[in-house]
Amino acid sequence: MRKWLTTLLVLILVFALAACSDNKSSSGSDQTAKDSKGKTTLRFATWDSGEALKIQEEIAKKFEEKNPNVKVQVEAYGDGFDQKLAASFGAKNPPDVMYMWNFPAYFQSLEPLDNFIKSDAEMDMDDFYQGLFNYSSMYGKVYGMPAGFTTRVVYYNKDLFDAAGVPYPKDGWTWDDFKAAAKKLSDPAKKQYGFGVRPEPDTYDLQGFVWSNGSSFISEDGKKINGYMNSPETIESIKMFGDMVKDKSAVLVGGKNQQSGDDIFKAGKLAMWESGIWPLEGFKEAKVNFGTVEMPAFKGKPVKGVIASSAVSVAKDSKNKKLAWEFVKFYSSAEAIKMRTADLPVRISVVKEMKTEQDPLISPFYKMLERSNDTPAFLLNKNWDEINRNLSAAINAVMLGQDADKLMNKAVKDSEKYVGQ
CATH class of the missing domain: 3.40.190.10 (Periplasmic binding protein-like II)
Known part of the structure; x- marks a missing residue:
């Protein structure tokens, strides 16, 4: 999309x-x-x-x-x-x-x-x-x-949760809950992992995590990135995924010579996968026994989401x-x-007629819609494309295990010339 x-x-x-x-x-x-x-x-x-x-x-x-x-x-x-x-x-x-x-x-x-x-x-x-x-x-x-x-939710494989004796995730869970479950659900010897991390994630999609941690890539007026893109909260939001790859509770997916997260989830080797509505029908066709749940929260902070429209x-x-x-x-x-x-x-009338919100697999998407009221960065600054090139390069390196603080601060330094133009 x-x-x-x-x-x-x-x-x-x-x-x-x-x-x-x-x-x-x-x-x-x-x-x-x-x-x-x-x-x-x-x-x-x-x-x-x-x-x-x-x-x-x-x-x-x-x-x-x-x-x-x-x-x-x-x-x-x-x-x-x-x-x-x-x-x-x-x-x-x-x-x-x-x-x-x-x-x-x-x-x-x-x-x-x-x-x-x-x-x-x-x-x-x-x-x-x-x-x-x-x-x-x-x-x-x-x-x-x-x-x-579509908003974004967590898909989870019920069979893998059952086999590991891990309770299914519920709305209101936290990232600490998520990481603990991912560790229990990973068995590298079987090439089975708790979560899939994209080595080159779309920064647009990552904004939901950053907003949920009380930060953003850019100020609301679109005039500042220093203190936002490189804030401790932003860095924590991004770094946690690279850390999960390091401790083998997650695996890199969808990069060069790597299977997509959708395909690995279908194969029953990925316990949790974060995405929009797009793969849902394919998971059904593949007869995966799965559920969906709203995104986890950072402790003490409200969950926020991003809309792909x-x-x-x-x-x-x-x-x-x-x-x-x-x-x-x-x-x-x-x-x-x-x-x-x-x-x-x-359209609201279509949702009511089709009872879309009552479908347990669809309901979390609409719950996340209620939590998606922040403005994406590309709507706040006309030079976001140029800024985003530096941000994307930094985040890609973080996902591969490089120093998050150093990279995000460099991205800000390299991008500030575009902010006020």
């Missing part, structure tokens, strides 16, 4: 061209281009692949059924999503509608949706989880309708803005939301 990050040159090109583009009114008439069958082609770009892409294509077909004069061209950009999207913006030939997450980087190339929303009586904005709009709005304007989200947006340079809005509206409908299984429903 996180497609970090476009190259600096491409982003500069996007901003330069977007700034020069004319700000066309969303109430203007569409200049539709029709194919040989007289149908209007609507381009929709997604980063999805595999089964998730098939679902996107099914949603496109449903929209075509409701709009016989429209052909939706699904463009699967995959891992090259950001680069391809940025290049299309720069060339003034973007898809009409696209998946979106990095609004600070792209919002100048997107059409604000506020006028569409206000003039569309069918769009019930109160039916969406309101916190999700924090991730798709910039400077008071909505640039994307929430499409899906996606939205659908309309390109400012689209020649089919009204039609693009109709597609965005359909994509936000209960019918389309029910078709998607790789993320969690964004």
Whole structure:
């Protein structure tokens, strides 16, 4: 779901061209281009692949059924999503509608949706989880309708817990509980471990741990990293995972020549695994006897989480803005939301109808949603990409057992020149 990050040159090109583009009114008439069958082609770009892409294509077909004069061209950009999207913006030939997450980087190339929303009586904005709009709005304007989200929880293998005589984790547990269980559940001789640590974790995902320990990577006003990124609490949050690898209560997963954590969990060799909603269906298909639980807490501190959210947006340079809005509206409908299984429903009515929150495997994700009210760093500073390169390099080295204090302080020193720009 996180497609970090476009190259600096491409982003500069996007901003330069977007700034020069004319700000066309969303109430203007569409200049539709029709194919040989007289149908209007609507381009929709997604980063999805595999089964998730098939679902996107099914949603496109449903929209075509409701709009016989429209052909939706699904463009699967995959891992090259950001680069391809940025290049299309720069060339003034973007898809009409696209998946979106990095609004600070792209919002100048997107059409604000506020006028569409206000003039569309069918769009019930109160039916969406309101916190999700924090991730798709910039400077008071909505640039994307929430499409899906996930928080992060701990998956645990019940069979491994039973075999080791370790009680299942419960909401309200602590990181001390987590580490103690991981140690009891590890048996390196059998290549079985209590937890899986990513050697190159996404710093975005790590923010939940840091917030839970009372710190953050950057100040709330986005103007300071010294005392935040290198605070004792931040360093403790990161260092504990490298320490678990050292004492063999955890194993590195998902790096070069390493199996993914998902695959090792499926194979019954990983007792606990931290992730979003994405692997849940795969674990069911693999017939793993598993449960989910909300994230552990640092002693005496409230648990906090981070949201991975996606939205659908309309390109400012689209020649089919009204039609693009109709597609965005359909994509936000209960019918389309029910078709998607790789993320969690964004509409309250759908959650209630499907009784999603009552599913014991899903409930912890919604509990973590209630705890996810901090603002991610990339929304606080326009130069976060540059800062994050240094932060990522430091954290990757910490996961491999190097000195956390030295590395995090160096990351701050190397990044401070970007903070005030």
